[in-house]
Amino acid sequence: MDLDVFRKETRDWLASQCPESMRTAMPGDEYPGGGKRARYKNPDTQLWMQRCAEKGYTAPTWPKQYGGAGLDARQAQVLREEMSRLKVRTPLVGMGLSMIGPALLEYGTEEQKAEHLPRIATGEIWWCQGYSEPNSGSDLASLQTRAVVDGDEYIINGQKVWTSGADRADWIFCLVRTDPKAPKHNGITFLLFDMDQPGVSVRPIKLISGLSPFCETYFQDARALRKNVVGQVNDGWTVAKRLLQYERTMIGGGQGGGAGRSNLVEVARQYVGVSDGKLAQPQLRDEVIQHGMNDRCFGLAVRRNLEESRSTKAPSFVSSMFKLYGTEQNKSRSELLLKAMGVQMLGWQGEGFEEKELEATRAWLRTKANSIEGGTSEVQLNIIAKRVLGLPD
Numbered sequence: 001m002d003l004d005v006f007r008k009e010t011r012d013w014l015a016s017q018c019p020e021s022m023r024t025a026m027p028g029d030e031y032p033g034g035g036k037r038a039r040y041k042n043p044d045t046q047l048w049m050q051r052c053a054e055k056g057y058t059a060p061t062w063p064k065q066y067g068g069a070g071l072d073a074r075q076a077q078v079l080r081e082e083m084s085r086l087k088v089r090t091p092l093v094g095m096g097l098s099m100i101g102p103a104l105l106e107y108g109t110e111e112q113k114a115e116h117l118p119r120i121a122t123g124e125i126w127w128c129q130g131y132s133e134p135n136s137g138s139d140l141a142s143l144q145t146r147a148v149v150d151g152d153e154y155i156i157n158g159q160k161v162w163t164s165g166a167d168r169a170d171w172i173f174c175l176v177r178t179d180p181k182a183p184k185h186n187g188i189t190f191l192l193f194d195m196d197q198p199g200v201s202v203r204p205i206k207l208i209s210g211l212s213p214f215c216e217t218y219f220q221d222a223r224a225l226r227k228n229v230v231g232q233v234n235d236g237w238t239v240a241k242r243l244l245q246y247e248r249t250m251i252g253g254g255q256g257g258g259a260g261r262s263n264l265v266e267v268a269r270q271y272v273g274v275s276d277g278k279l280a281q282p283q284l285r286d287e288v289i290q291h292g293m294n295d296r297c298f299g300l301a302v303r304r305n306l307e308e309s310r311s312t313k314a315p316s317f318v319s320s321m322f323k324l325y326g327t328e329q330n331k332s333r334s335e336l337l338l339k340a341m342g343v344q345m346l347g348w349q350g351e352g353f354e355e356k357e358l359e360a361t362r363a364w365l366r367t368k369a370n371s372i373e374g375g376t377s378e379v380q381l382n383i384i385a386k387r388v389l390g391l392p393d
Contacts, residue, residue, distance in 0.1 A: 006075055010082050017051050019044040022089045025263070028359060033094045035126025037168045049123050052091035059097055059121040062105065066113055067121025073306055095164070096120035096127040098250035100173045100192075103243045107190075107231045116171075116192070128195070129247075130160045130174030130217065131240070138379055140175070141184045141237065145219065147176035147191060149226070154178075154191065156199070156222040162373075166202045166215035169195050173243070174224075179234050190236030193224030209365040210348075244375060245315040251374045252319070252326025264288055264333055268340040284339055291329070291336055298325060317387035324380040327370035334364040 021044045026032075030042050032049050040046040052058045055069060060076050062068025071079065083090075101120050104113055119125045136143040145158025156176055166172070172195050179187030195202075199222030204212035231239040268288055272280050279285035305318060337360055338345050345360050347353035371377040385391045 001075075003074060003078060007078050007082065010079055011085075013055070014082055014086055014088055017055075018086065018088050019048055022048045022091075023087050024089075026089050028362075032090065032092050032123070033126055033165070033168075034092055034096075034123025035094075035168060036124070036170050038123070038126070048089065049091045053122045056121070058092040058123065059101065059117075062101070062117065062121065066105075066117035067119075077303070077306070092121075092123050094126060095129055095173075095247075096125060099129065099243055099246050100127050102246045103173075103239060104230065106242065107239050109227075111227065112192075112230065125170045126165065126168060128163050128166045128169035128172050128215075128217075130163060130172045132162045133159060134161050138376055140240070141188065143175055143177060143188065145174070145176050146180070147178050147189060147224070149178075150223075152226055154224045154226060156191075156193070156219045156224060158219050160217040160219075161214075162205070163202070163215045163217040164213055166195070166217045167204050167212070171195060172217075173230070175236055175240055182234060185237045187234055188236040188240065189233050190230045190239040191224050192228040192230060193222065197222060199223065207366070208368065209362040211362065211366070242315075245317070245319040247374050248319040248323035248380070249315045251370075252322030252324070264291065264336060264340075267337060271340045271342065271344065284336070287336055287339070291332055294329060298329060317383055320375075320380040320383040321388065323374055324377055324384070327367075327377070331367045331370055334360075334367045338364055 021042060030040075030045050032045050034049065038046075049058065053067070056062070056064060056067065056071075057069055057079065059066075059068040060071045060079055061073070062070070064070045082088075097120060101117060104116060108116075116125070120127070130145070131140060131143075133143050133145060143158075145156065145160065147154040147156045154176070156174075158176070160166075160174070163169075163172075171192060174191050174193065175188050176191050177187055178189040181187070199220050201218045201220070203216045203218075205214045205216060206212050207214065230236070265288060268279055268284065272284060274280060279288065302322065305322075341357065341360065344353065344357050345364065347358055347361055349358070375383075386393065
């Protein structure tokens, strides 16, 4: 289809199908994650998700047989641009779309794709990630969660930590040790299984932000079907590394957005004031402008990478660059918001603060984890040095 024709059709569809309330900034309690346990404060959140799922726009580049729209890279870019122009909310988010879905497209069997991908695209299933353990963080390959064959199933015992969204997840993609005698990278298997079973228990971890998005997850004789091994038994590290590239690309904004997408200028004008059409504080004005320029440059770099990787589709080690820079930009944005809002961004509860100000406080505190999750910034720098720049060990 001609790209101009596609743009017009996309623009018309978005204008006619997107509810007005979905053209506003997304509050934290209207997060469109989906899943069997999802509860929607705003009914339009679910309505918008359903409409986009029917169109294939929750996973626009996935093949149609798996619930996507089958768009190519240029069409997907047009869709992002038109959604941004209308300030349309993302209809569905989560690890299903950004992490395990792409990994299944690359490594999954046809049976696995047919079973899991359509349910991800419709928001039916919410996924969580079983990677880190109490003694296996940056040294992920030292993990000790065990899986032992029992007929057509595996019996799983062990513990994971920092399991994002585990308290409301339906399924987990999990790294388990299936050969304890093999070198640590070679005895790991990538396994999918249902969280709703007697052998799985979850305990949320309260963070500095006051929220509990992370959890401790325990497996005591939990069970998984052997057919749900992704890739090869004892070669799960191959799938795990690729999925981390998808995760880092997502965290850093490398899927098409860049690190920007902020209302930083508007907020600064509101709290600092304007003099002669400019922000009243020259130093803050300079920092805000520089941040915006960095956002723009980063967004263009992301777009160039998407165009250059159109043939391969899979992310590369460049994902570590996106993750490193994108998270620093996000942290910098929150620090600039703090400079602009002052004490109004230091509230926790009570009178004198608007809800959006309290949300900004918690978001600022939450950014402190950006340089840790998905692999620390130190890990990303090592990957960039070795795999991108080719520097010696």
